Amino acid sequence: MDNINAILANAKSILVTSHLQPDPDAICSSLGMYDYILKSFPNAKTDIYLNGEKLQAYSTLKNYDDIKWIKDVSEVVNNYDTLVFTDGSHLSRFTNSEESIDLSRFKTICIDHHKNEQSNWDSVILESQEPSAAQIIYKYFFRGTNLIESNIAEVLLTGILSDTGMLRFVRPSALSTFDYVKELIEISDLDLKIIEDKYFNLTESDMDIISVLTTNITKVDDYKHPFIYSYLPMEYLNKYSLNLTKQGKSKFQMFFATSIGKYKWSFIATPNSDSVMNISLRSSPGVENVRLIGQQFGGGGHDLASGGEFPIGPGQDSAQVCLKIVEKIKGLNL
Numbered sequence: 001m002d003n004i005n006a007i008l009a010n011a012k013s014i015l016v017t018s019h020l021q022p023d024p025d026a027i028c029s030s031l032g033m034y035d036y037i038l039k040s041f042p043n044a045k046t047d048i049y050l051n052g053e054k055l056q057a058y059s060t061l062k063n064y065d066d067i068k069w070i071k072d073v074s075e076v077v078n079n080y081d082t083l084v085f086t087d088g089s090h091l092s093r094f095t096n097s098e099e100s101i102d103l104s105r106f107k108t109i110c111i112d113h114h115k116n117e118q119s120n121w122d123s124v125i126l127e128s129q130e131p132s133a134a135q136i137i138y139k140y141f142f143r144g145t146n147l148i149e150s151n152i153a154e155v156l157l158t159g160i161l162s163d164t165g166m167l168r169f170v171r172p173s174a175l176s177t178f179d180y181v182k183e184l185i186e187i188s189d190l191d192l193k194i195i196e197d198k199y200f201n202l203t204e205s206d207m208d209i210i211s212v213l214t215t216n217i218t219k220v221d222d223y224k225h226p227f228i229y230s231y232l233p234m235e236y237l238n239k240y241s242l243n244l245t246k247q248g249k250s251k252f253q254m255f256f257a258t259s260i261g262k263y264k265w266s267f268i269a270t271p272n273s274d275s276v277m278n279i280s281l282r283s284s285p286g287v288e289n290v291r292l293i294g295q296q297f298g299g300g301g302h303d304l305a306s307g308g309e310f311p312i313g314p315g316q317d318s319a320q321v322c323l324k325i326v327e328k329i330k331g332l333n334l
């Protein structure tokens with residue numbers, strides 16, 4: 001903390017950002033750091049940038065309108081002397097143009113909860129047992145200080161509730177999450193149900209995506225742990241933005257990813273471009289370690305929630321790509 005505060009105290013211009021296709025924990029953890037820096041180091045010029053475009057669903061979060069939405073953070077980093085990254089700890093999570101960001105030219109701070117290879121940061125808090133980045137930021141930067149007020153408590157609570165699936169994914173090794181949630185509910189004076197309805201209700205695009213994914217559910221029985229998969233057809237590549245598509249997919253996973261009969265783990269395939277299929281994996285505790293599978297697909301994440309990618313061959317449709325993915329999974333022998 002002393003190290004982080006010393007970096008921030010010396011900074012003239014600070015950029016705060018989070019991972020590509022930001023989910024609510026990415027949005028809320030970066031808003032948390034942004035708020036902390038605005039309050040604690042008001043003399044620095046501080047900006048927050050995220051990838052993609054504004055999602056209406058989160059517009060009531062404190063300072064959400066301050067977020068500058070861009071295609072890639074590499075376009076703007078050189079205007080700052082200090083960079084703050086949340087909810088990821090390898091540079092490739094934050095940019096598609098890793099080669100154009102030379103981290104050694106900046107002072108860098110990273111706050112994350114993913115188990116993966118790290119880039120070289122000047123100061124890092126990485127706690128992979130914690131289920132969300134937002135709670136790490138609460139614990140170290142706000143808890144017990146006079147910086148915490150109801151609006152920012154709502155932001156941090158929303159990040160925690162999103163990454164924990166409304167607290168369902170808090171593992172016995174992370175029970176202090178409930179202490180943080182209790183304190184944040186007291187400070188924000190919000191019912192969990194109100195936050196769920198405010199930020200996680202279903203939009204029209206969510207409903208469309210969920211219905212297509214439901215229709216395409218396919219069962220795989222001839223694997224040590226039976227699983228299901230589903231996919232969006234190639235035409236969904238241009239139907240919604242990647243951020244909106246990801247939002248709908250995540251909500252489908254909340255309902256169906258690990259809850260259909262004996263099928264306790266799953267993957268969802270959604271086209272990221274006409275040559276790259278995004279794969280998102282979920283598992284019940286003690287079934288399949290999807291972090292290890294995600295790593296075999298060039299990604300990673302957590303034991304119960306991870307992601308990766310797979311190439312789309314010329315002329316292939318999503319169903320055909322999924323058959324190739326299943327073939328690869330069966331051959332992994334993990």
Ligand SMILES: [Mn+2]
Pocket residue numbers: 025026087113131132133163
């Ligand atoms: Mn997260």
